[in-house]
Amino acid sequence: MSEKQTLGFQAEVKQLLQLMIHSLYSNKEIFLRELVSNASDAADKLRFEAIANPALYEDDAELKIRITFDADARTLTIADNGIGMSRDEVIEHIGTIAKSGTRAFFDSLTGDARKDANLIGQFGVGFYSAFIVADRVTLTTRRAGLPADAGVRWESAGEGEYSIEAVDKAGRGTEIVLHLREDEGELLNDWRLRSILRKYSDHIAIPIEMLSTPEAADGDEPAPAAVFEPVNQASALWARPKSEISDEQYREFYKHVAHDFEDPLAWTHARVEGRQEYTELLYIPSRAPFDLWDRERKHGVKLYVRRVFIMDDADKLMPLYLRFVKGVIDSADLSLNVSREILQGSKDIDAIRAGCVKKVLGVLEDLASNEADKYATFWQAFGNVLKEGIGEDFANKDRIARLLRFASTSNDSNVQNVSLADYVARMKDGQDKIYYITADSFAAAKNSPHLEVFRKKGVEVLLLSDRVDEWVTGHLTEFDGKALVSVAKGELDLGQLEDEAEKEAQKQVEETLQPLIERVGKALTEQVREVRVTHRLTESPACLVASEHGMSTHLERLLKSAGQEIEHQKPVLELNPAHPLVKKLDAEQSDTRFGELARVLFDQALLAEGGQLDDPASFVRRVNSLMLEMAA
Numbered sequence: 307m308s309e310k311q312t313l314g315f316q317a318e319v320k321q322l323l324q325l326m327i328h329s330l331y332s333n334k335e336i337f338l339r340e341l342v343s344n345a346s347d348a349a350d351k352l353r354f355e356a357i358a359n360p361a362l363y364e365d366d367a368e369l370k371i372r373i374t375f376d377a378d379a380r381t382l383t384i385a386d387n388g389i390g391m392s393r394d395e396v397i398e399h400i401g402t403i404a405k406s407g408t409r410a411f412f413d414s415l416t417g418d419a420r421k422d423a424n425l426i427g428q429f430g431v432g433f434y435s436a437f438i439v440a441d442r443v444t445l446t447t448r449r450a451g452l453p454a455d456a457g458v459r460w461e462s463a464g465e466g467e468y469s470i471e472a473v474d475k476a477g478r479g480t481e482i483v484l485h486l487r488e489d490e491g492e493l494l495n496d497w498r499l500r501s502i503l504r505k506y507s508d509h510i511a512i513p514i515e516m517l518s519t520p521e522a523a524d525g526d527e528p529a530p531a532a533v534f535e536p537v538n539q540a541s542a543l544w545a546r547p548k549s550e551i552s553d554e555q556y557r558e559f560y561k562h563v564a565h566d567f568e569d570p571l572a573w574t575h576a577r578v579e580g581r582q583e584y585t586e587l588l589y590i591p592s593r594a595p596f597d598l599w600d601r602e603r604k605h606g607v608k609l610y611v612r613r614v615f616i617m618d619d620a621d622k623l624m625p626l627y628l629r630f631v632k633g634v635i636d637s638a639d640l641s642l643n644v645s646r647e648i649l650q651g652s653k654d655i656d657a658i659r660a661g662c663v664k665k666v667l668g669v670l671e672d673l674a675s676n677e678a679d680k681y682a683t684f685w686q687a688f689g690n691v692l693k694e695g696i697g698e699d700f701a702n703k704d705r706i707a708r709l710l711r712f713a714s715t716s717n718d719s720n721v722q723n724v725s726l727a728d729y730v731a732r733m734k735d736g737q738d739k740i741y742y743i744t745a746d747s748f749a750a751a752k753n754s755p756h757l758e759v760f761r762k763k764g765v766e767v768l769l770l771s772d773r774v775d776e777w778v779t780g781h782l783t784e785f786d787g788k789a790l791v792s793v794a795k796g797e798l799d800l801g802q803l804e805d806e807a808e809k810e811a812q813k814q815v816e817e818t819l820q821p822l823i824e825r826v827g828k829a830l831t832e833q834v835r836e837v838r839v840t841h842r843l844t845e846s847p848a849c850l851v852a853s854e855h856g857m858s859t860h861l862e863r864l865l866k867s868a869g870q871e872i873e874h875q876k877p878v879l880e881l882n883p884a885h886p887l888v889k890k891l892d893a894e895q896s897d898t899r900f901g902e903l904a905r906v907l908f909d910q911a912l913l914a915e916g917g918q919l920d921d922p923a924s925f926v927r928r929v930n931s932l933m934l935e936m937a938a
C-alpha cells in the first residue's frame with residue numbers, strides 16, 4: 307500500500323469551495339441531489355463499458371445507490387456500485403476543475419452573494435457541494451475491472467488540501483462519507499433524507515435505497531432486521547407515460563441531465579414511431595451557460611439505446627445552432643455498439659436529429675405565441691445562437707426566420723422584440739421591402755444617417771448590431787415574399803413609397819448638381835468608387851453606401867478584425883444637396899479648399915457609420931483649419 311500523500315487543490319477549487327459554501331447555504335439540501343446525480347452517471351458509464359466487457363459487473367449487476375447515516379458518528383454516506391475511479395481519475399476529477407473558461411468565470415464574480423450564487427449554479431458545482439454540509443469528506447472508490455487493492459481513499463476538509471492513499475475496497479464503485487458540520491444534525495434523520503430524495507431524485511433510473519425502519523417489536527417477537535428498500539421509482543423518467551410525470555419531476559430531471567441549478571424554460575417529451583423509433587425528452591434552459599461560446603464545450607444531449615446510456619455530448623444529435631438544448635434521446639433501433647464514428651455518417655441519426663429539431667422548433671414557436679415573457683428570456687439568452695440556424699439549416703429556414711427577433715426604429719430600444727411578421731404587418735401602403743441596417747453597435751445603427759429618409763417617411767427599419775447579423779442577412783434574402791434590403795447598400799429605391807412628384811424633383815436636382823458630382827468624384831478618386839446625389843439623407847451632408855451585391859462596409863470591418871484578407875471595396879459617396887455644407891462646397895472656387903472640404907465630408911461619413919479613418923491626424927488638421935476660418 308502506498309503512503310498517504312497530501313496534495314493541494316488547484317487555486318480555483320479553493321476559491322470555489324469558499325464561495326459555494328456561502329452562497330448556496332440557503333439551498334443546502336441540493337448537495338444530496340448532486341451526489342446522487344454523480345452516482346447515477348457512474349452507473350450509466352459502467353453499464354456502457356460493460357456492453358463490451360461484461361466482466362466489469364463482477365457478480366454484482368444490480369446497479370444501485372445506497373444512502374445510510376450514523377447518528378453517533380454524525381456521518382452520512384452515499385455509496386454506489388457504478389464505474390468508480392482510478393487513482394489518476396480521482397486526482398483529475400476531484401482535485402481540479404477541468405473546465406475551460408474557469409478563469410473567466412472567476413473574473414465574472416461580483417462578491418455579492420446573491421448574484422454569485424446564481425453564477426455558481428451556472429458553473430455547476432457537483433461534487434464540491436458536499437462541503438456545504440460537511441466539514442470533512444472521505445471518498446473511497448475503486449474502478450470497475452481493477453483489483454480490490456486498487457482502491458483509493460481521498461479525504462479533504464475543503465480547505466486547500468486533500469490527502470490520497472491506496473486502500474483495499476472489495477466492492478467496485480464509490481462511497482462518499484460526509485462528516486457533517488456541527489449544525490447539520492437535522493440531516494441525520496430517516497424521514498428528512500427520504501423527503502429530500504423524493505423531492506430531488508425521484509427521476510433517477512436506478513434504485514436509491516435506504517434501510518427500512520422496522521416497526522417496534524411486537525411482544526416477544528424479535529424486531530425484523532432492517533433491509534434496504536428503494537426510495538424512488540427507479541425507472542427512466544423519459545420512458546414513463548407523460549401523464550404520470552409531474553412538472554416538478556420534469557424539472558428535477560432537467561437539473562440532473564443538464565447540471566443546472568435553475569429550472570428549465572420549457573421541454574418537449576415524445577415517443578416517436580416510424581422509420582426510427584425513439585423517445586426524446588429535450589429541454590430549453592432558462593439561461594446561457596458560462597461557456598456557450600466555447601466551441602470546445604460539451605453538447606447537452608445524451609444518447610441512450612434502450613435505456614442504456616451510450617454517450618453524452620453527442621454533437622451529431624443536435625445542430626450547432628441548437629447547442630443550448632439539453633436532454634435525452636433514447637433510440638429503440640440503434641445498436642448498443644454505436645460509436646461516435648458510426649454516428650457521423652448515419653442516416654438513422656440524421657432522421658432522429660431532423661425529428662428532434664422539429665420538436666425543439668415547435669417548443670420555441672409555442673413559447674413565442676403563448677408565453678411572451680419566457681420567449682423574451684429565451685431570446686436574450688440564446689437568440690444569437692438560434693440566428694446561426696438561418697445559414698445552417700436550410701430545411702427549417704422559414705421556421706427559424708419566424709422565430710427571429712430584432713430591435714427596430716418602431717420603438718428605438720435595443721430590446722430585440724420585433725418579429726419579421728410584426729414588421730410585415732406594419733408595412734406602409736406601397737412598401738414592398740423589409741428594410742434593415744447593420745452596424746457595430748445599437749447606437750451606431752440607431753443614429754445612422756442612412757435612416758433619415760425612412761424616419762421622415764415613417765418607414766420602419768430593423769436595427770441589427772450583433773456580429774451574427776451579417777450572417778443572417780447574407781442568408782435570409784426574403785421573408786413572406788418580401789425582399790430584405792439593407793438601407794446602406796445599392797441605390798435607394800423606395801418604390802411606391804415615393805410619389806411621382808418627388809421622383810421628378812429628384813431628377814431635376816441630380817441634373818443641376820451634375821458638375822458638383824463630377825468635381826467631387828475627381829477630388830476623391832482614391833477614396834470612392836462613385837459620387838451621387840442622395841435620396842436617403844435629410845439632415846446629414848453625406849453618407850457612404852456599399853454596392854448592391856457587395857459586402858457591407860460593416861461586414862468588411864468584421865472580417866478584417868477576424869484576420870481575413872479582404873480586398874477593400876471602395877464605397878459610393880452620396881451627397882445631400884439640401885445641406886448647407888454641400889451648398890458651400892458647390893460654391894467653393896479654390897480647388898485646394900474644395901478638395902479639403904470634400905475630404906472632410908468623406909471622412910465624416912466614414913466615421914458616422916462606424917468606420918476608421920486611414921489618417922486621423924490629417925482629418926483633425928483639416929477640421930481645425932476649417933474651424934479657424936469660420937472663427938476669422
Ligand SMILES: Nc1ncnc2c1ncn2[C@@H]1O[C@H](COP(=O)(O)OP(=O)(O)OP(=O)(O)O)[C@@H](O)[C@H]1O
Nearest residue numbers: 344345348390391399400430431432433434480565
Ligand atoms: N460517484 C462517482 N463515481 C464515479 N465518478 C465520479 C463520481 N462522482 C464524481 N465523479 C467524477 O468526478 C467528476 C466531477 O464531478 P462533479 O460533480 O464535480 O462535476 P460533473 O458532474 O462533471 O459536472 P457538474 O460540475 O456540472 O455537476 C465527474 O465528472 C466524474 O468523472
